[in-house]
Amino acid sequence: xxxxxxxxxxxxxxxxxxxxxxxxxxxxxxxxxxxxxxxxxxxxxxxxxxxxxxxxxxxxxxxxxxxxxxxxxxxxxxxxxxxxxxxxxxxxxxxxxxxxxxxxxxxxxxxxxxxxxxxxxxxxxxxxxxxxxxxxxxxxxxxxxxxxxxxxxxxxxxxxxxxxxxxxxxxxxxxxxxxxxxxxxxxxxxxxxxxxxxxxxxxxxxxxxxxxxxxxxxxxxxxxxxxxxxxxxxxxxxxxxxxxxxxxxxxxxxxxxxxxxxxxxxxxxxxxxxxxxxxxxxxxxxxxxxxxxxxxxxxxxxxxxxxxxxxxxxxxxxxxxxxxxxxxxxxxxxxxxxxxxxxxxxxxxxxxxxxxxxxxxxxxxxxxxxxxxxxxxxxxxxxxxxxxxxxxxxxxxxxxxxxxxxxxxxxxxxxxxxxxxxxxxxxxxxxxxxxxxxxxxxxxxxxxxx
Amino acid sequence: xxxxxxxxxxxxxxxxxxxxxxxxxxxxxxxxxxxxxxxxxxxxxxxxxxxxxxxxxxxxxxxxxxxxxxxxxxxxxxxxxxxxxxxxxxxxxxxxxxxxxxxxxxxxxxxxxxxxxxxxxxxxxxxxxxxxxxxxxxxxxxxxxxxxxxxxxxxxxxxxxxxxxxxxxxxxxxxxxxxxxxxxxxxxxxxxxxxxxxxxxxxxxxxxxxxxxxxxxxxxxxxxxxxxxxxxxxxxxxxxxxxxxxxxxxxxxxxxxxxxxxxxxxxxxxxxxxxxxxxxxxxxxxxxxxxxxxxxxxxxxxxxxxxxxxxxxxxxxxxxxxxxxxxxxxxxxxxxxxxxxxxxxxxxxxxxxxxxxxxxxxxxxxxxxxxxxxxxxxxxxxxxxxxxxxxxxxxxxxxxxxxxxxxxxxxxxxxxxxxxxxxxxxxxxxxxxxxxxxxxxxxxxxxxxxxxxxxxxxxxxxxxxxxxxxxxxxxxxxxxxxxxxxxx
Ligand SMILES: Cc1ncc(COP(=O)(O)O)c(C=O)c1O
Numbered sequence: 001x002x003x004x005x006x007x008x009x010x011x012x013x014x015x016x017x018x019x020x021x022x023x024x025x026x027x028x029x030x031x032x033x034x035x036x037x038x039x040x041x042x043x044x045x046x047x048x049x050x051x052x053x054x055x056x057x058x059x060x061x062x063x064x065x066x067x068x069x070x071x072x073x074x075x076x077x078x079x080x081x082x083x084x085x086x087x088x089x090x091x092x093x094x095x096x097x098x099x100x101x102x103x104x105x106x107x108x109x110x111x112x113x114x115x116x117x118x119x120x121x122x123x124x125x126x127x128x129x130x131x132x133x134x135x136x137x138x139x140x141x142x143x144x145x146x147x148x149x150x151x152x153x154x155x156x157x158x159x160x161x162x163x164x165x166x167x168x169x170x171x172x173x174x175x176x177x178x179x180x181x182x183x184x185x186x187x188x189x190x191x192x193x194x195x196x197x198x199x200x201x202x203x204x205x206x207x208x209x210x211x212x213x214x215x216x217x218x219x220x221x222x223x224x225x226x227x228x229x230x231x232x233x234x235x236x237x238x239x240x241x242x243x244x245x246x247x248x249x250x251x252x253x254x255x256x257x258x259x260x261x262x263x264x265x266x267x268x269x270x271x272x273x274x275x276x277x278x279x280x281x282x283x284x285x286x287x288x289x290x291x292x293x294x295x296x297x298x299x300x301x302x303x304x305x306x307x308x309x310x311x312x313x314x315x316x317x318x319x320x321x322x323x324x325x326x327x328x329x330x331x332x333x334x335x336x337x338x339x340x341x342x343x344x345x346x347x348x349x350x351x352x353x354x355x356x357x358x359x360x361x362x363x364x365x366x367x368x369x370x371x372x373x374x375x376x377x378x379x380x381x382x383x384x385x386x387x388x389x390x391x392x393x394x395x396x397x398x399x400x401x402x403x404x405x406x407x408x409x410x411x412x413x414x415x416x417x418x419x420x421x422x423x424x425x426x427x428x429x430x431x432x433x434x435x436x437x438x439x440x441x442x443x444x445x446x447x448x449x450x
Numbered sequence: 451x452x453x454x455x456x457x458x459x460x461x462x463x464x465x466x467x468x469x470x471x472x473x474x475x476x477x478x479x480x481x482x483x484x485x486x487x488x489x490x491x492x493x494x495x496x497x498x499x500x501x502x503x504x505x506x507x508x509x510x511x512x513x514x515x516x517x518x519x520x521x522x523x524x525x526x527x528x529x530x531x532x533x534x535x536x537x538x539x540x541x542x543x544x545x546x547x548x549x550x551x552x553x554x555x556x557x558x559x560x561x562x563x564x565x566x567x568x569x570x571x572x573x574x575x576x577x578x579x580x581x582x583x584x585x586x587x588x589x590x591x592x593x594x595x596x597x598x599x600x601x602x603x604x605x606x607x608x609x610x611x612x613x614x615x616x617x618x619x620x621x622x623x624x625x626x627x628x629x630x631x632x633x634x635x636x637x638x639x640x641x642x643x644x645x646x647x648x649x650x651x652x653x654x655x656x657x658x659x660x661x662x663x664x665x666x667x668x669x670x671x672x673x674x675x676x677x678x679x680x681x682x683x684x685x686x687x688x689x690x691x692x693x694x695x696x697x698x699x700x701x702x703x704x705x706x707x708x709x710x711x712x713x714x715x716x717x718x719x720x721x722x723x724x725x726x727x728x729x730x731x732x733x734x735x736x737x738x739x740x741x742x743x744x745x746x747x748x749x750x751x752x753x754x755x756x757x758x759x760x761x762x763x764x765x766x767x768x769x770x771x772x773x774x775x776x777x778x779x780x781x782x783x784x785x786x787x788x789x790x791x792x793x794x795x796x797x798x799x800x801x802x803x804x805x806x807x808x809x810x811x812x813x814x815x816x817x818x819x820x821x822x823x824x825x826x827x828x829x830x831x832x833x834x835x836x837x838x839x840x841x842x843x844x845x846x847x848x849x850x851x852x853x854x855x856x857x858x859x860x861x862x863x864x865x866x867x868x869x870x871x872x873x874x875x876x877x878x879x880x881x882x883x884x885x886x887x888x889x890x891x892x893x894x895x896x897x898x899x900x901x902x903x904x905x906x907x908x909x910x911x912x913x914x915x916x917x918x919x920x921x922x923x924x925x926x927x928x929x930x931x932x933x934x935x936x937x938x
Contacts, residue, residue, distance in 0.1 A: 001800075102918070
């Protein structure tokens with residue numbers, strides 16, 4: 001399809017190689033299995049492929065057609081046109097990992113700027129060049145903590161208010177490490193727990209304590225006391241963030257976090273049915289040699305010109321092999337670039353403005369929903385743009401009604417928290433108009449009567 | 451003049467985007483919880499566009515030139531992929547929507563799973579892993595779970611040929627295995643004698659790359675797999691080099707138990723300057739129950755009038771989730787588009803021409819560069835960037851000099867078993883003229899290495915920056931920048 005050779009050229013090439021046919025090049029392949037017949041649909045032209053893919057896309061209903069109140073780890077934000085215009089440039093899109101710095105300064109400087117923005121946003125000292133997503137970044141934080149204590153501390157404390165998918169991923173990652181114990185988020189744990197409630201779980205065997213900010217239910221806690229408690233026990237403290245909230249709220253750095261991870265998707269990345277997204281991973285200087293993934297550093301060339309290179313590579317798999325800090329190789333380069341462009345465009349005022357819009361709209365929605373008979377809010381702390389509603393009937397039923405009215409309802413928490421049956425997690429962003437919110441409330445009121 | 455950073459370009463009060471005023475009444479902000487300061491730069495939209503456009507011009511890319519980076523499969527990334535992935539019906543769907551509202555997405559994923567199964571000969575596929583290394587982790591954890599499910603707890607060793615990519619041993623270690631290296635023989639195959647010696651009932655598996663990282667098809671592939679199976683171990687296939695096998699041989703047919711695909715290599719999704727990738731994992735039947743979930747399946751059969759209903763299911767003995775949601779969906783759309791445009795014959799032509807190009811290029815360079823293993827190669831080959839009569843020249847010098855001729859260098863210093871390795875992967879999308887021009891540059895450099903080695907040592911000469919001081923970078927560790935004092 002994208003092969004340029006003419007028959008004549010192919011003949012010339014075969015002659016140069018000294019074989020009679022292309023088939024001859026595959027003599028090393030066991031003949032029994034050579035050249036299998038593949039049962040695939042016949043090739044489409046570009047025109048036909050475009051049609052087929054368009055048809056498939058039209059079989060979906062998207063946040064373009066529906067008013068979206070669904071969050072729980074992926075959020076519907078506005079993405080300025082300039083973001084896509086930059087990441088579509090072939091010079092960024094079709095380059096590889098910048099192993100050869102002299103011809104990759106564009107990518108390297110962009111990553112350096114990404115690291116700077118993330119560092120400033122989170123209040124930490126260093127950021128890596130990205131991880132796969134929020135879940136894997138959280139898991140890598142646990143791996144880092146494990147190695148930090150050379151495996152001698154074996155307890156990992158997870159707040160039940162960390163995104164359930166992050167917790168599951170972390171558990172998968174830790175399966176291969178002997179003697180590890182992951183506690184705190186057992187099925188019967190109180191989902192409304194406050195940071196202080198984790199104190200009793202922290203001891204001299206604890207390697208890491210992980211919380212989320214805002215937590216999975218949207219709540220904002222000051223984690224300073226928890227961080228102190230963690231540090232008194234000699235353990236590390238990791239905070240999984242929604243970077244959008246950091247446009248407005250205190251940084252984990254101010255709380256004393258050792259590691260900040262998070263899902264960067266709100267920073268200019270389309271929801272795209274779950275990926276590709278962006279894993280944020282930042283830490284304090286003292287852990288820089290234990291961080292996983294790539295790092296870009298500033299330096300100079302022979303003429304004293306400023307330039308950027310991949311640095312501290314001795315941590316990585318291609319040098320250190322089985323003793324590497326992680327196996328990660330390809331990361332989320334282009335997505336990190338998208339978020340860099342997004343943060344550059346919004347800047348200090350824009351990011352705060354979007355965060356405030358989310359905050360105000362969510363609070364308007366919460367107040368209105370809380371006033372509908374049959375519904376109650378479960379907020380026992382300040383919240384950002386997501387909140388928990390206790391509903392009179394099962395969430396699934398409500399969501400069917402909402403869909404009929406062109407509304408994508410909230411997340412059904414009963415799926416992850418048995419004690420939260422009939423609880424819906426509602427997310428509101430700058431994309432939701434007052435009209436959308438009023439409509440949501442109207443339909444919620446309607447279904448409670450049925 | 452180097453491009454300033456966005457922080458240096460910042461001017462207090464400047465704006466790049468504006469948002470509508472709030473259409474709801476404002477709520478009081480919890481003052482105690484707010485940050486005092488948000489030290490981000492302030493730029494206009496034009497500042498931003500110009501800055502990143504200028505940066506982009508400092509990059510080498512497939513769109514601008516030839517990029518024969520071994521093991522990375524830098525083929526052309528069709529532009530249609532970028533269009534289909536951005537169709538609003540795909541790009542604006544939330545991963546947690548009710549399945550009834552995302553049947554298009556699920557149908558696409560289901561079909562992609564089916565196509566990958568057909569191409570590879572595996573029984574089941576999960577699209578969840580985010581990249582090659584992540585697929586390796588998934589696959590090795592599946593091997594681990596398989597043995598444990600049979601109460602076979604003594605299998606602590608993972609066998610890894612010395613030509614393997616660094617992610618293979620790193621993956622094995624993070625999955626709790628002891629890495630046991632296997633040497634290669636004189637033809638570049640796994641050394642059967644050495645393999646035999648370490649094959650015992652403690653072997654959990656072997657991680658095999660085929661074609662291997664020398665670009666050579668493992669000539670004893672069936673024996674190697676049999677030996678590992680005979681002692682109860684499983685064989686992991688690193689699918690980084692699948693481009694050479696499309697329509698040529700199916701790894702599943704050869705007896706490999708589990709393998710990852712790199713959609714960002716074989717199936718043309720762009721590398722994006724280091725990602726995102728996508729590393730689906732295929733498994734033989736006996737491992738299907740261990741895949742990470744959820745994966746897409748038909749939950750209600752359709753008929754002539756109604757399409758089937760697709761849903762998300764989690765395999766019964768799953769190793770658990772390896773990331774959020776279902777994988778890099780945007781990459782799946784691109785790979786789907788690519789496969790749909792090839793069909794069975796087109797798929798095979800990819801591999802045939804990738805291998806043709808590699809052998810042709812090799813035929814032009816043979817004799818002028820040392821070749822550690824001189825055989826018909828697959829999609830890539832590895833030269834030695836050194837000559838006894840030009841002792842000061844290293845592979846890296848050749849690479850840097852290639853930049854002066856406007857080519858991206860090959861992969862350097864990998865695989866580790868070749869001295870001064872230059873690993874060259876032409877890919878199938880390059881035409882003969884480009885290969886001829888590249889060969890000419892390589893021959894010229896071989897000559898220069900002897901006549902004027904200094905020109906190699908000083909290279910590159912025409913790039914935005916010269917060779918950079920990596921020692922300084924690692925020692926001084928400047929990993930981020932700030933708004934300059936005077937403006938802050
Ligand atoms: C042979 C081989 N295995 C594994 C990998 C890792 O793949 P990824 O970078 O997608 O994680 C690579 C890629 O660089 C590779 O070349």
